[in-house]
Amino acid sequence: MSLLTVLLVLIVVGVLLWLVNTYIPMDGTIKKIFNIVVIIVVIIWLLKVFGLFNSLMDVHV
Numbered sequence: 001m002s003l004l005t006v007l008l009v010l011i012v013v014g015v016l017l018w019l020v021n022t023y024i025p026m027d028g029t030i031k032k033i034f035n036i037v038v039i040i041v042v043i044i045w046l047l048k049v050f051g052l053f054n055s056l057m058d059v060h061v
Contacts, residue, residue: 001049013042
């Protein structure tokens with residue numbers, strides 16, 4: 001996956017998150033939970049794209 005594609009996906013997700021936060025009326029707590037879930041999903045996706053997720057799963061303590 002090219003860096004341009006990753007950047008484009010991040011921009012689209014950011015704009016969609018902004019649109020949801022701006023135009024859909026929600027309670028503040030629900031909005032915070034929604035934002036946290038979206039950010040966690042994006043971070044996990046980025047880790048998978050750059051191949052770091054599998055490395056983290058192989059770590060044994």
